[in-house]
Amino acid sequence: MTAPESMNEHAQARRHRLSVLAQGDASLLAECWNGLGIDPECELVRGPEIGLVALRGRMGGGGAPFNLGEATATRASVRLADGTTGHAMVLGRDKAKVKLAAVIDALAQDEAMAARLDEAVIAPLQAAIAVRDAGRAAETTATKVDFFTMVRGDD
Amino acid sequence: MYVAVKGGEKAIRNAHRLLADRRRGDRSVPALTLAQIAGQLALAVDRVMSEGALYDRDLAALAVKQARGDMIEAIFLVRAYRTTLPRFGYSEPVDTGAMHIERRISATYKDLPGGQMLGPTFDYTHRLLDPELAGDAEVPDAARRQGEPARAMRVSDILAEDGLIEGDGDAATEMPGDITREPMEFPMQRDTRLQSLSRGDEGFLLALAYSTQRGYARSHPFAGEIRIGEVEVAVDMPELGFAVTIGRVQLTECQMINQFKGSSQAPPQFTRGYGLVFGQSERKAMAMALCDRAMRARELGEDIVAPAQDEEFVISHCDNVQASGFVEHLKLPHYVDFQAELELVRTMRAEHESRRDAGETAAEAAE
Known part of the structure; x- marks a missing residue:
C-alpha cells in the first residue's frame, strides 16, 4: 500500500508499523517483544474481540467495488498508564498477537520508544516478511515459461 | 384435530x-x-x-x-x-494488480510482461495415480530462480490501451450492495451478482459455464489471465483516521475475454467476464467469470435464450447451503403432511372410481 501524500510523517510511521505487525509472524513478534524486556502497565479499553471484515474487490480488477466475502479479524484498543491509547486490527483470531500489537502502537506514540520498537520489533518482522516473500517469488519464478522458437521446413 | x-x-x-x-x-x-x-x-x-x-x-x-x-x-x-460474529466493517477494495504472484498465466498473450508463471498447478500432470504418495516419501524443496520481479501488470490493462477490449468501468460508484445485509432483488446489479457467484457452488457454476461453451448462450471465451496470490487487505480505522493493512488473503482472479459483435451503442470489441474467489480455486474462478459474462446479456443488449444468462435462475440456485437446506429438509418428518395428502388421494381415487362406474352404467343403458 502506498501512503496518501496528505498523511504526516507520524501517521505514516504509525500506519507502517501496524501494517508490519499485522503481516508479521506471531511467534517472531512475541520473541522480539520479549527480547525488549519491557512490561508496561496497560488496560484494555476494547477487546481483544473477534469479528468480521467484509472484503471488497473491484469488477474486472479495477472497476466499481463489490463485496467478495468476509474474513475473521480481531481488534483491540489499550490505554497505557499515562493515558496514551493504542489500536490494532489483524486478520484471523489471534487475540494475544492483536493485544500486543495495540500495546506496541500505544508505546510507539513516544518518539524515543518508537525508535527502539522499530529497531527491535518492526525491522526484524519486516525483514522476515521480505525473506518469505522473496523465497516464494523465487519459487514462482522458477516455474516461469521460457519460450523458444523452433524453425521448421527449409524456406 | x-x-x-x-x-x-x-x-x-x-x-x-x-x-x-x-x-x-x-x-x-x-x-x-x-x-x-x-x-x-x-x-x-x-x-x-x-x-x-x-x-x-x-x-x-x-x-x-x-x-x-x-x-x-x-x-x-x-x-x-x-452469523455469530459482529461485523467490524468493510475493507478497501483489494488491489489484485499488486498481488504477490504465485501463479499467473494468459492463454491470449504468450509474451505478456511479467511472463507466464505456472506455479503449483495440476496442469500438464498425467493424472496417473502416484503410489509413492501412499507412503511418506521425502519431497524435495521447490526450485528457486532469482532476479525476476514478483509483481505483474494485469492483462486487461495491456489490452485496454488500444480500445479493443472494454475497460473496467467507473471505479467510483456508490456503496456496493451486500447480499448478507439486504434481501436479493431481481433484476440484480453486477456487484451483488459477483458477490453471489463468488460464494456459489463450484459444481453448479462449472456446469453452467460449460453450457455456455457448448452453445447455450453464444460465448467465445479466452482465458485472458488467471492469477493466484496474496493481496493486502486494508481497513479504515476511525480511531486512527487512516487505513491500515490488517493482513493478507490469497485470491484467485480470472479475466475471461469474450468476442462481442457490437451493439447500437458499442463498436465490436472484446467484452469481459470476471472471477474472483478466496484461496487457490482456479476452476471456480473461471466458471464464475463465464457465468458473470453470460449474465451481462441484458446490459450488453444480447438475447436471453439460455439458462446461464438468466440471472434469477442462476443466482437463486447457486448457493449450495440454501439448495441443500431445501432439498434435504425433505428427509425430516412430514408425517402429517403425508397423511393429509394420502387422504386427498384416497378421496380423488374414490371419486374417479364412482365416475367410471357411473359412465359404465350409462354406456350399458345406451346399448
Missing part, C-alpha cells in the same frame, strides 16, 4: 455419538490435526472458505474435519459460524 408427537431424543443422542465415533474411525490411526488438513488438503480448505464466504483457514480446516470431508456440510458449518 392436531396431535403433537414427541420422541427420538435418545435415538438422536446416540446417533450423534455414533457420528462422533465414525468420524474418529479406527483409534489406532492417529487423529488428523488441523495443520495437516490446512496444509495438505489445502484446496479442500480453500473451497470451504470460498463457498462458506469466510476467509479463515483454521476454521475451514476444522469444518472439513467436523464434516468428515463432506464439503457442503463444512461450508454450512462455516456459514453458521459467521
Whole structure:
C-alpha cells in the first residue's frame, strides 16, 4: 500500500508499523517483544474481540467495488498508564498477537520508544516478511515459461 | 384435530455419538490435526472458505474435519459460524494488480510482461495415480530462480490501451450492495451478482459455464489471465483516521475475454467476464467469470435464450447451503403432511372410481 501524500510523517510511521505487525509472524513478534524486556502497565479499553471484515474487490480488477466475502479479524484498543491509547486490527483470531500489537502502537506514540520498537520489533518482522516473500517469488519464478522458437521446413 | 408427537431424543443422542465415533474411525490411526488438513488438503480448505464466504483457514480446516470431508456440510458449518460474529466493517477494495504472484498465466498473450508463471498447478500432470504418495516419501524443496520481479501488470490493462477490449468501468460508484445485509432483488446489479457467484457452488457454476461453451448462450471465451496470490487487505480505522493493512488473503482472479459483435451503442470489441474467489480455486474462478459474462446479456443488449444468462435462475440456485437446506429438509418428518395428502388421494381415487362406474352404467343403458 502506498501512503496518501496528505498523511504526516507520524501517521505514516504509525500506519507502517501496524501494517508490519499485522503481516508479521506471531511467534517472531512475541520473541522480539520479549527480547525488549519491557512490561508496561496497560488496560484494555476494547477487546481483544473477534469479528468480521467484509472484503471488497473491484469488477474486472479495477472497476466499481463489490463485496467478495468476509474474513475473521480481531481488534483491540489499550490505554497505557499515562493515558496514551493504542489500536490494532489483524486478520484471523489471534487475540494475544492483536493485544500486543495495540500495546506496541500505544508505546510507539513516544518518539524515543518508537525508535527502539522499530529497531527491535518492526525491522526484524519486516525483514522476515521480505525473506518469505522473496523465497516464494523465487519459487514462482522458477516455474516461469521460457519460450523458444523452433524453425521448421527449409524456406 | 392436531396431535403433537414427541420422541427420538435418545435415538438422536446416540446417533450423534455414533457420528462422533465414525468420524474418529479406527483409534489406532492417529487423529488428523488441523495443520495437516490446512496444509495438505489445502484446496479442500480453500473451497470451504470460498463457498462458506469466510476467509479463515483454521476454521475451514476444522469444518472439513467436523464434516468428515463432506464439503457442503463444512461450508454450512462455516456459514453458521459467521452469523455469530459482529461485523467490524468493510475493507478497501483489494488491489489484485499488486498481488504477490504465485501463479499467473494468459492463454491470449504468450509474451505478456511479467511472463507466464505456472506455479503449483495440476496442469500438464498425467493424472496417473502416484503410489509413492501412499507412503511418506521425502519431497524435495521447490526450485528457486532469482532476479525476476514478483509483481505483474494485469492483462486487461495491456489490452485496454488500444480500445479493443472494454475497460473496467467507473471505479467510483456508490456503496456496493451486500447480499448478507439486504434481501436479493431481481433484476440484480453486477456487484451483488459477483458477490453471489463468488460464494456459489463450484459444481453448479462449472456446469453452467460449460453450457455456455457448448452453445447455450453464444460465448467465445479466452482465458485472458488467471492469477493466484496474496493481496493486502486494508481497513479504515476511525480511531486512527487512516487505513491500515490488517493482513493478507490469497485470491484467485480470472479475466475471461469474450468476442462481442457490437451493439447500437458499442463498436465490436472484446467484452469481459470476471472471477474472483478466496484461496487457490482456479476452476471456480473461471466458471464464475463465464457465468458473470453470460449474465451481462441484458446490459450488453444480447438475447436471453439460455439458462446461464438468466440471472434469477442462476443466482437463486447457486448457493449450495440454501439448495441443500431445501432439498434435504425433505428427509425430516412430514408425517402429517403425508397423511393429509394420502387422504386427498384416497378421496380423488374414490371419486374417479364412482365416475367410471357411473359412465359404465350409462354406456350399458345406451346399448
